[in-house]
Amino acid sequence: MTVIILLVVIWAIVAVIGFAFKGLLWLAVVGIVLFVGTLAFGITRRVINRNQGP
Structure with missing residues (x-):
């Protein structure tokens, strides 16, 4: 998730x-x-990971 935030800031x-x-x-x-x-x-990735559950 850190990479996504970093990319958003760069863009x-x-x-x-x-x-x-x-x-x-x-x-x-x-x-x-x-x-x-x-x-x-x-x-999208966050929603998919949340729906998969533990």
Whole structure:
């Protein structure tokens, strides 16, 4: 779970950098897509693990 949180933070930083510099708008788009994808993956994985139980 630590890796997922780390990736979400990195993608958020990349998106902010992309919005800060007008020439790097594509970087913001990539950052947002990766942020949402990683977040969805982490949530899905957590739900699957919770449903499997001990």
